[in-house]
Amino acid sequence: MDNIGLQEDNGLSFDLMDGKTCIVTGSSSGIGKATALGLAKAGASVILVCRGQEKGEAAMNEIIQKSGNQKVSLMIADLSSQNAIRKLANDLTTNHDKLHVLVNNAGVFLAKRRLTEDGLEMTFAANYLAPFLLTNLLLPTLKASAPSRIVTVASTAHYGATIDFDNLQGERGYSGFTAYSRSKLADIMFTYELARRIEGNNVTANCLHPGVVRTNLGKNNWWMFRLALTLFAPFLPSPEGGARTSIYLATSRDVEGVTGKYFVKEKEAKSKASYDEGVSERLWDVSVKLTHLSE
Numbered sequence: 001m002d003n004i005g006l007q008e009d010n011g012l013s014f015d016l017m018d019g020k021t022c023i024v025t026g027s028s029s030g031i032g033k034a035t036a037l038g039l040a041k042a043g044a045s046v047i048l049v050c051r052g053q054e055k056g057e058a059a060m061n062e063i064i065q066k067s068g069n070q071k072v073s074l075m076i077a078d079l080s081s082q083n084a085i086r087k088l089a090n091d092l093t094t095n096h097d098k099l100h101v102l103v104n105n106a107g108v109f110l111a112k113r114r115l116t117e118d119g120l121e122m123t124f125a126a127n128y129l130a131p132f133l134l135t136n137l138l139l140p141t142l143k144a145s146a147p148s149r150i151v152t153v154a155s156t157a158h159y160g161a162t163i164d165f166d167n168l169q170g171e172r173g174y175s176g177f178t179a180y181s182r183s184k185l186a187d188i189m190f191t192y193e194l195a196r197r198i199e200g201n202n203v204t205a206n207c208l209h210p211g212v213v214r215t216n217l218g219k220n221n222w223w224m225f226r227l228a229l230t231l232f233a234p235f236l237p238s239p240e241g242g243a244r245t246s247i248y249l250a251t252s253r254d255v256e257g258v259t260g261k262y263f264v265k266e267k268e269a270k271s272k273a274s275y276d277e278g279v280s281e282r283l284w285d286v287s288v289k290l291t292h293l294s295e
């Protein structure tokens, strides 16, 4: 990226991003809001993608006020809906000639199985199919804006997970943790497969584990679950720490041209669970069908 210097803020360091347009999904709270703030402080134009107008506006105002950067805007989309993702991608590409960074951050943890309006299991749809579809729809603009970067927030929860093609929608038995960890493994495999498919376009695709951080993740579940999270929260680091690796991958010169990697604490990390190229290819093909991408 054509950066001009290194900025320091509260222990976070990043390259200046003036003239770059960045999208951060799930930026109404937690790691996504902290990531968007970091990118705004670096001088980028930042587009927040949030599902609620009120929460989105509050986040946007806070980021503008804390960063002093007025180039922060808001788009509303429920990323569990493929119609909403298509509308979002259409609005983004209609209104912006250039998109330099896409941070696929939005995510959920659901203790009980829920279906989306498309009839898909919600965790798989919001955590994995949404980044898959949104990224593919934005790819032509990302390629036209190269050098550009795709950053997807995964999790160490993927260790031990498998892609069970016979139970992708959790219809033959659902566990919140299995669904979550599988969706995060899918995010990592998607990143590798995407990197292979777009090689030579000067668009990089990397993913990361943000650390275990104090956010709203999981707080939309039953009261015992919420209580456990609330009691545990004081012992966890803040979302700002969780945003470091996303901001690093979105901005740093260290990772210029680096693609198809999984990062933890701003360092490349191993993830044996995700290296099966046969499974990644099959998952890509299944995802194309589930998102009707080829139609």
Ligand SMILES: NC(=O)c1ccc[n+]([C@@H]2O[C@H](COP(=O)([O-])OP(=O)(O)OC[C@H]3O[C@@H](n4cnc5c(N)ncnc54)[C@H](OP(=O)(O)O)[C@@H]3O)[C@@H](O)[C@H]2O)c1
Pocket (backbone or CB within 6 Å): 025, 026, 027, 028, 029, 030, 031, 032, 049, 050, 051, 052, 055, 077, 078, 079, 080, 081, 105, 106, 107, 108, 126, 153, 154, 155, 156, 209, 210, 211, 212, 213, 214, 215, 216, 217, 218, 239
């Ligand atoms: N916190 C951790 O320890 C941890 C560890 C590993 C990975 N992660 C990952 O980090 C990412 C960010 O999570 P977080 O911890 O910051 O949790 P969070 O505070 O709950 O933030 C999640 C964000 O995603 C948004 N979101 C959820 N479903 C959505 C949908 N259908 N459409 C649009 N936006 C949606 C939420 O919007 P609302 O505000 O409207 O709910 C919120 O902005 C997730 O991908 C998560 O899996 C977190």
